[in-house]
Amino acid sequence: MSKAADVQVFVQHRYALTPAIDCWRLARRDGAPLPPFSAGAHVEVQIAPGVRRAYSLCSDPAHTGFYEIAVKHEVDGRGGSRALHQLVHINSDLSIGAPRNLFALTHEPGLHVLVGAGVGLTPLIAMAHSLHHSGAAFQLIARVRQREDLLFAPLLEQGPWHDCVTVSYSSQGALELPDNAAHVYCCGPDGFMQAVKAHYSALPDAHWHQEHFSASAVSTGGEHGYRLLLSASGREIEVAAGQRLIDALRVNGVACETVCEQGVCGSCVVGWQDGRPRHQDECLTDEDRQSYVALCCAGCDSDSLTLEL
Numbered sequence: 001m002s003k004a005a006d007v008q009v010f011v012q013h014r015y016a017l018t019p020a021i022d023c024w025r026l027a028r029r030d031g032a033p034l035p036p037f038s039a040g041a042h043v044e045v046q047i048a049p050g051v052r053r054a055y056s057l058c059s060d061p062a063h064t065g066f067y068e069i070a071v072k073h074e075v076d077g078r079g080g081s082r083a084l085h086q087l088v089h090i091n092s093d094l095s096i097g098a099p100r101n102l103f104a105l106t107h108e109p110g111l112h113v114l115v116g117a118g119v120g121l122t123p124l125i126a127m128a129h130s131l132h133h134s135g136a137a138f139q140l141i142a143r144v145r146q147r148e149d150l151l152f153a154p155l156l157e158q159g160p161w162h163d164c165v166t167v168s169y170s171s172q173g174a175l176e177l178p179d180n181a182a183h184v185y186c187c188g189p190d191g192f193m194q195a196v197k198a199h200y201s202a203l204p205d206a207h208w209h210q211e212h213f214s215a216s217a218v219s220t221g222g223e224h225g226y227r228l229l230l231s232a233s234g235r236e237i238e239v240a241a242g243q244r245l246i247d248a249l250r251v252n253g254v255a256c257e258t259v260c261e262q263g264v265c266g267s268c269v270v271g272w273q274d275g276r277p278r279h280q281d282e283c284l285t286d287e288d289r290q291s292y293v294a295l296c297c298a299g300c301d302s303d304s305l306t307l308e309l
């Protein structure tokens with residue numbers, strides 16, 4: 001999970017998708033292709049000094065001449081979307097990270113059901129493009145309050161896979177979901193995802209895929225102190241009771257890259273070895289957690305923990 005260097009892009013196009021959501025089209029100034037990505041991937045965008053946020057790519061992964069991101073202006077957010085909306089215009093230069101995918105499609109047979117609410121549709125748009133290209137069976141269910149809130153409305157209503165799209169208006173009634181899903185991919189507010197997951201409670205865990213906008217719980221320090229052993233540098237760092245793991249690292253001068261600080265984006269993930277990390281993220285799978293830990297929200301249930309730092 002090492003990080004590639006940032007890519008320099010500019011805003012080739014920016015346009016409104018809904019009254020609150022804009023789309024930014026990002027490309028290289030020299031016209032060269034951008035790094036390939038798979039549907040469900042996100043990139044980190046350096047919006048301003050000290051303001052870096054992760055956004056899902058919603059353009060067709062088959063085309064790497066540009067990326068598109070769609071971002072809602074969150075009035076009560078942490079300021080990232082506000083800065084993007086206010087500061088990043090057509091022709092602005094930006095640094096972005098290489099695409100990372102924590103919400104990937106499987107390539108198993110059966111019906112792939114994509115369910116998204118509001119701006120949560122963004123990664124599902126890229127997934128629909130990919131599934132369409134591969135000839136896989138899929139259905140995209142877009143849940144919005146009313147038509148003016150539907151992002152990419154022309155694509156969903158008239159695009160090449162429009163007959164695989166169902167738009168469900170919350171102002172008009174309950175959400176209806178197909179029962180014959182082989183895999184379900186869901187993105188939206190937590191309450192929405194919980195309701196969709198409840199509908200698919202009989203589905204095996206490995207067939208349920210979700211992506212959060214924000215975490216439901218943010219780490220606080222644990223009740224007991226412990227020691228961090230940093231395998232690359234050979235350093236030892238004490239984490240006091242009540243202190244967050246990542247704060248202990250930073251106080252001791254260890255640089256830790258973070259974006260969301262909520263266990264969602266995967267930016268702070270590093271390898272671990274000995275010990276018992278307490279995972280509180282929402283971006284790693286159980287398999288990932290055997291080897292990796294998201295520092296921003298992790299705790300520790302043993303006296304020491306070895307990190308690959």
Ligand code: FES
Pocket residue numbers: 257258259260261262263264265266267268269281283294295296297
């Ligand atoms: S900073 Fe996003 S998961 Fe840790």
